[in-house]
Amino acid sequence: MPYVLRPARLSDAPAITELLNQVDLIEIGRPETDLHAVEAELQHPEADLSQDSWLAFHEDRLVAYALLWDESNGERIDTDHYVLPDHQEAGQRLFEAMEARALARARANGAERAVVHLHLNSEPTLDTSLIQKRGWSVVRRYHVLRRPVDPAEDRTPRTPPGVQLRACADEADRKRVHALHQATFAEHFDFQPRAYEQWLHDVHADRLDWSLVWIVSTEDQGDVGFLLARDDREAMGWIRTIGVLPEARALGLGGLLLRHAFAAFAARGRDTVGLGVDTGNTTGAPGLYARHGMTVHYAVDTWETVLTSPQ
Incomplete structure (x- = not known):
């Protein structure tokens, strides 16, 4: 042909x-x-x-x-x-x-x-x-998850004592989110370090609604986690990245960020929110998402080949 x-x-x-x-x-x-x-x-x-x-x-x-x-x-x-x-x-x-x-x-x-x-x-x-x-062979599997949201049920969660959650408001906050992203994902499979300007392109910063990016902090440790969401996909609201520093995990902060995003999307009139997760993630993320009602939409495989001479 x-x-x-x-x-x-x-x-x-x-x-x-x-x-x-x-x-x-x-x-x-x-x-x-x-x-x-x-x-x-x-x-x-x-x-x-x-x-x-x-x-x-x-x-x-x-x-x-x-x-x-x-x-x-x-x-x-x-x-x-x-x-x-x-x-x-x-x-x-x-x-x-x-x-x-x-x-x-x-x-x-x-x-x-x-x-x-x-x-x-x-x-x-x-x-x-x-x-x-x-x-080529498969070396990793990811799941794209989704969850229905409803403004009557998905309300803004109460922030626990000693915890603060704020929207990304200025350039300093953007740089803080970048630093948190680099730190929280440094040990993840296939992570590639990205300078600030490169990362801005990766997240399509020119189209990003920064009010859908939140930073969570504690009195003892300062800024320890973030969630970056976007509302420019026709199919659903999308949580692009969520991360909490290792020393602040098991405090419920990932769940707090997740529920906050669900409430924000529901208030905007969205009926579905999605995200992607590495099924081999060892931080507990797949379990966190399952506990919050997210189910598998479809699966994606990472294929790999190693080339040492022209094919």
């Missing part, structure tokens, strides 16, 4: 969004990709679209898309890949280009190999047997 391949441009964002929503519909039963999220990814500061993105067309129809970026400045390279089920050949052509570019970028960083990660739905449109033959 003939395919035409070329790099993506920012102007391709609507077509890519349409493709990703076709994939969403097949994988999770409804479209959940927003245009602004695709635009932000295409403007990733560690991706050069002319070399790190690929579109595959069949008779002028976009049937596959891939993007690559490098946050590690070392051997770790991240990728995205989407393909319609009946166009696996196009998907494999993108893998060939993506793997070659990943190894080139890692070697440009001074690394001898590229350790490449890709997130895929646990039941993807991609025929994963094809990438297993290429040396």
Whole structure:
């Protein structure tokens, strides 16, 4: 089957969004990709679209898309890949280009190999047997969770004595949230340290409603945790990140932040709130979310390959 391949441009964002929503519909039963999220990814500061993105067309129809970026400045390279089920050949052509570019970028960083990660739905449109033959395997599983919210039941929780919860109000608070994020996630699987300006891009700061970002503190320890949520997804309110420093865990602060976010979204008229969690998380987060009524919407696997020579 003939395919035409070329790099993506920012102007391709609507077509890519349409493709990703076709994939969403097949994988999770409804479209959940927003245009602004695709635009932000295409403007990733560690991706050069002319070399790190690929579109595959069949008779002028976009049937596959891939993007690559490098946050590690070392051997770790991240990728995205989407393909319609009946166009696996196009998907494999993108893998060939993506793997070659990943190894080139890692070697440009001074690394001898590229350790490449890709997130895929646990039941993807991609025929994963094809990438297993290429040396890819699953190394981690994540769950996307969701929970219904109701303003009559999800009310702002009472803050315990000695605990303060405040909205992120200014630049100093933003920098504090960044510092807390780096500290609370430092030991997590696949964590990549991010400077403040890089992190601002990661959280799409230009579109973020900072009143949905909260910091929790205690009298004894000061600022010890945060929750960063966003209300620009059409499908549901979204909790992007929640973290509490190790020394302040088991105080109920994660649950307090979570209930506060539920109440805020319910007050805004949202009926569903979602978040993603690493099923291998050892901080107790999966149990915390389950106790607060969150259930699995769908699962996502992290696939990995290690490249030492052109594929």
